[in-house]
Amino acid sequence: MQAITVQDRNAGVDGLTLSELSHPHAAENDVIVEVHAAGFTPGELDWPGTWTDRAGRDRTPSVPGHELSGVVAELGYGTTGLTVGQRVFGVTDWARNGSLAQYTAVEARNLAPLPADVDHVTAAALPISGLTAWQALFDHARLTTGQTVLIHGAAGGVGSIAVQLAHEVGARVLGTGRADDRDTAIGLGADAFIDLQAEGLAGVGEVDVVLDVIGGDILERSTALVRPGGTLVTIAEPVTVHPHDGRAVFFVVEPDRARLADLAQRLRDGRLKPIVGAVHPLAEAASAFTPAKRITGKTIIRVAED
Numbered sequence: 001m002q003a004i005t006v007q008d009r010n011a012g013v014d015g016l017t018l019s020e021l022s023h024p025h026a027a028e029n030d031v032i033v034e035v036h037a038a039g040f041t042p043g044e045l046d047w048p049g050t051w052t053d054r055a056g057r058d059r060t061p062s063v064p065g066h067e068l069s070g071v072v073a074e075l076g077y078g079t080t081g082l083t084v085g086q087r088v089f090g091v092t093d094w095a096r097n098g099s100l101a102q103y104t105a106v107e108a109r110n111l112a113p114l115p116a117d118v119d120h121v122t123a124a125a126l127p128i129s130g131l132t133a134w135q136a137l138f139d140h141a142r143l144t145t146g147q148t149v150l151i152h153g154a155a156g157g158v159g160s161i162a163v164q165l166a167h168e169v170g171a172r173v174l175g176t177g178r179a180d181d182r183d184t185a186i187g188l189g190a191d192a193f194i195d196l197q198a199e200g201l202a203g204v205g206e207v208d209v210v211l212d213v214i215g216g217d218i219l220e221r222s223t224a225l226v227r228p229g230g231t232l233v234t235i236a237e238p239v240t241v242h243p244h245d246g247r248a249v250f251f252v253v254e255p256d257r258a259r260l261a262d263l264a265q266r267l268r269d270g271r272l273k274p275i276v277g278a279v280h281p282l283a284e285a286a287s288a289f290t291p292a293k294r295i296t297g298k299t300i301i302r303v304a305e306d
């Protein structure tokens, strides 16, 4: 089968290669998914799991990409809850071969059934962004109606979903990003938009929750915005700075079949819309990691036609 692989940790995106790999093995509780559409996360080539297994052993050549939508092709011994031929979407393990391939092996619990009226490209844009946004806002920051939330990178993969979820729960949503992102963020439900380059964070005032996807200086400066008892959640890097009288949380998204099903239902109801900024075939996945021009939203790799 065809897959995008990486072999050399120092090569960066230049090391992404279209390769021929053997068909994946279905271990106990695994599902082999025929991938129709796949998503990747900018920066995932820096994650340890891209290069080593859980025991820290080299596992190259490895296949990046951790979001997928496709069809169940085969079940491992003891795998229950899904059937061959069923449409599914979800996340692949960080330390196993991922979704930029014609077939991949995934634990069944990482997948949810995909309703027939949701296309694979849209579904592949949802798993990591959707689960991360939900877990950040509601599991870690306990955002509720009437609170104010500042969402950095509001037009990006995670931020664009977070804006929609926070708006729907009745929070006041302040989105940030680059100047070009203003209309997208406001269109998704942000009450106001802050251009980080032109305006900075000085005029923001106090907020109950900050969701940071950028890290570094933006994360550091955001601590001062958190009102007493509030929460700063970041997905960008482990926290070394804290609000004066509030919590700071870094977390890594966890698979959650029930939440994936809920997100898919929201999508069907028209309450949630992932932004797909670009779609490329598998052969162009390497260049899609470093697009020639800026993309708003997720880049999706179409691996097979529906």
Ligand SMILES: NC(=O)c1ccc[n+]([C@@H]2O[C@H](COP(=O)([O-])OP(=O)(O)OC[C@H]3O[C@@H](n4cnc5c(N)ncnc54)[C@H](OP(=O)(O)O)[C@@H]3O)[C@@H](O)[C@H]2O)c1
Binding pocket: 041, 042, 043, 044, 128, 129, 132, 152, 153, 154, 155, 156, 157, 158, 159, 176, 177, 178, 181, 196, 197, 213, 214, 218, 234, 235, 236, 251, 252, 253, 294, 297, 298
């Ligand atoms: N911990 C976890 O579980 C977890 C889960 C998902 C993602 N992540 C990480 O979270 C980060 C965001 O993921 P994503 O999928 O949302 O990425 P994304 O789609 O690239 O979104 C990030 C957004 O923030 C904007 N941005 C970044 N730096 C900025 C700056 N200095 N000023 C203004 N805007 C800025 C980006 O614009 P530009 O593209 O123009 O920079 C983009 O619109 C990535 O580093 C990813 O690896 C972590």
